[in-house]
Amino acid sequence: MKVILTHEVTGLGTAGDVVDVKDGYARNFLFRRGLATAWTKGGQKQVDALAKGREVRAVKSLEEAQSIKGTLESKAITVAAHAGTGGRLFGAVSTADIAAAVQAAGGPELDKRRIEVPTPIKTTGTHSALVRLHPEVQATVELDVVAG
Structure with missing residues (x-):
């Protein structure tokens, strides 16, 4: 199942990354804790917004x-x-x-x-x-x- 990470998850990726995980892990862990959302065609806009937010908060250099x-x-x-x-x-x-x-x-x-x-x-x-x-x-x- 493809998901879009909304927060950084150790060993998986950072906010805005599109990753492929097992269905149970997505449903039972990532979705319930608000760490990810399901990937859709319109989800690319959300990925772009998260990437902009990450750039603002990240240490620049x-x-x-x-x-x-x-x-x-x-x-x-x-x-x-x-x-x-x-x-x-x-x-x-x-x-x-x-x-x-x-x-x-x-x-x-x-x-x-x-x-x-x-x-x-x-x-x-x-x-x-x-x-x-x-x-x-x-x-x-x-x-x-x-x-x-």
């Missing part, structure tokens, strides 16, 4: 992405979260929390959809997250999660 990577990897990012005894958090640290903490630390404004956390952050301590800045540039951000 590789050099700019490299400088942002250097800034992110050199900053100490502290995330305050509600924690109980033993350092266990009530809930987990979300990508939106990470984006807000980066901006509060004087870093650039990040799109929460470009932040990937390999395992859910449910304890205090040091953790890492991956930020996709450009198709060729990824930054690893070290997070210090504290009870707050």
Whole structure:
């Protein structure tokens, strides 16, 4: 089944890409989460609109992405979260929390959809997250999660 991605999906493509996936994956995962729409002949207009939006939001050049990577990897990012005894958090640290903490630390404004956390952050301590800045540039951000 051909679908048009409306958001970036890891391992599949970015917004505006037309990809061929299995019917069940499209119906049960992509459509339900609003990550894709079915491809139609008129869907090409939607693909063009998504591509224009992606160009506006994307980091314009590789050099700019490299400088942002250097800034992110050199900053100490502290995330305050509600924690109980033993350092266990009530809930987990979300990508939106990470984006807000980066901006509060004087870093650039990040799109929460470009932040990937390999395992859910449910304890205090040091953790890492991956930020996709450009198709060729990824930054690893070290997070210090504290009870707050």
